[in-house]
Amino acid sequence: GAVVSQHPSRVICKSGTSVKIECRSLDFQATTMFWYRQFPKQSLMLMATSNEGSKATYEQGVEKDKFLINHASLTLSTLTVTSAHPEDSSFYICSARLGLAGKDEQFFGPGTRLTVL
C-alpha cells in the first residue's frame, strides 16, 4: 500500500520558536496533501489543503500566517508552525492523495506530536 511518512514524530519546543513538520509520500506522487490537527480524544480537524506548486487553501479559523504550508514537490509538503505557543500543542497529521482512476483515496502519515512549553 501507499506509504506516507512524517518527520519528526515528536517535537518539544519553547514558546515563540518555529517548528517545521515534513510530510512525504514515499512510493507515490501526491498532487494534493492535507494537514489535520487532532487534540486529545477529539477527531481530526482539517487545517488546510496543499496542492503542489500552488498556495494552500486554509479552512476557516486557521491562520495562514501562523501555519505556513509549502508543497514544493509531488512527494513533499511541509507545515511550519511559526511563533508557537502552548495552545498550538497538538497532534498534527498529514495525508496524501493517491488520485488514480478507480483508486482515489488519502493515505495518512503517522502524525507529529508537538508540545510547546
Add this chain to the structure above:
Amino acid sequence: QKEVEQDPGPLSVPEGAIVSLNCTYSNSAFQYFMWYRQYSRKGPELLMYTYSSGNKEDGRFTAQVDKSSKYISLFIRDSQPSDSATYLCAMTYNNAGNMLTFGGGTRLMVKP
C-alpha cells in the same frame, strides 16, 4: 450541530463479540463514506470505503450505509483485542481523495 455525529464511547466488549459502530450525518450531499481505525498516537488507517447504500463486507468487517436515514455503521465480527482502537467515520462529497469530514471517533476496547 456537528455535520457528523459519532458516539465517543468508550465501548468495551469481550473478545469474540460483534461490535456495532455508528455515525449519523446531516448533509445529504455526502456521497462517499469511509471508516478509519486509529491506534493511539498513530495516523488513521483506512478500513472500509463505500459509496452506495447497502452493505459491503471485507473479512470480519461490514460497512453499512443508509443514505435515506443519513446513517452509517461498521460491524466487526469475532472481535479481537487487537481491534482495540479508535474508529473514525469520515465522509466526502465526491471521492475519498478529497476533503474528508470526520466524526469524533469511537474508542473501542476488546477485552481478552
